[in-house]
Amino acid sequence: MTTRGAGAGPAxxxxxxxxxxxxxxxxxxxxxxxxxxxxxxxxxGSIAYVHACDRL
Incomplete structure (x- = not known):
């Protein structure tokens, strides 16, 4: 059986x-x-703005 140091867990x-x-x-x-x-x-947003302006 192998002993490990304090706090040593499985790798x-x-x-x-x-x-x-x-x-x-x-x-x-x-x-x-x-x-x-x-x-x-x-x-x-630019395309939507152009379409909105075009409708006016």
């Missing part, structure tokens, strides 16, 4: 911590998605 339960590069990559990806959504919203 399979360890949650790996994200590295600084991984956190920066996730942040950048989220920013890219946000900018794309804002751009699409701007164009959709």
């Amino acid at each position: 399979c339960l360890a949650i790996p911590r994200a590295t600084a590069w991984e956190r920066a990559y996730r942040r950048r990806t989220m920013l890219d998605i946000l900018v794309l959504a804002l751009t699409a919203g701007f164009f959709a």
